Amino acid sequence: MLTYxxxxxxxxxxxSLGVSVFCFLLVHIAPGDPLTAVMPIDATAEQQAAMRAAYGFDKPLPVQFLVWLGNALTGDLGNSIATGRPVAGEVMRAVGNTxxxxxxxxxxxxxxxxxxxxVAGYFKDTPVDRAVTALSITGVSVPNYWLxxxxxxxFSVTLGWLPSTGAGPGGSSAWKWxxxxxxxxxxxxxxxxxxxMGIVARTVRALVGDILSQDFVTALAAKGMGRAGILRHVMRNVAPTTLSVVGLQLGYLLGGSILIETVFNWPGTGFLLSNAIFQRDLPLLQGTILVLALFFVFVNLLVDLVQPLVDPRIKRG
Known part of the structure; x- marks a missing residue:
């Protein structure tokens, strides 16, 4: 298991290296010049050259990447073109909210x-199963920003029960429990x-239905094992695959909330990424994408390291 x-x-x-290359190149293939948003309309050629040199855009692309990667390894993601503030500080504040x-x-x-x-897998091919399946398909199919x-x-406009935007009273971004x-x-x-919820429900439903139909469950029941004991065995067999799916979906929750954060004006990385895209703020865009991508990589690493604890087959392998 140590080898694993x-x-x-x-x-x-x-x-991680491949992710960094992808994050760097992704924002450079977009059309347009990111410095046009901050340079004066009547900027001279000398002023434009000085601005490009200040942000390192005057160097060849491979050199820009090596400089950016070297700085990123030390925690320096550059400064935002739009605000001039360090990107690392902006991203870390947003990551906390996300x-x-x-x-x-x-x-x-x-x-x-x-x-x-x-529940759907246990009561397979019953009205309960069909209701859960319909709910799961609806959850996966409905655009979440529309929802x-x-x-x-x-709940906000008609009933007035809940606030619609922000992370706190008065538009505050400082979270308190x-x-x-x-x-x-x-x-x-x-x-x-x-x-x-829809993806996990459909996955667990399929796993539980399949495991309950296997011979070892019939053998356990024939030996006189109670329903609670059989369900424990089913849960142990369901856990490894469910853990993998949960890990992937957790990465989605960390990196795929850009539309939700924009709809609700939630001050997280998705909202920050949206602003960086519209402002063509390359350093902020690169830094945010890199942090989100690395979060996804390390969440899946954590899942891989935890899986042997719930799946004895990996230990034996």
Missing amino acids: FIQRLVYVVPV LILAFAASLIGFSLGILFGF GIVLVVI DVEHLRFIILPAVTLSVVP
């Missing part, structure tokens, strides 16, 4: 998804949890 852990840790290095939203959404989505999937707008119309701030996270968390 070492292999997974070694794989992270080339994957983690809070992702935690709330995962708590809702994963718990309900596992519960609904287990967010609908929830705002219902109190009742007043929790009211602001309910709508975006519920909206963000719908897709992973």
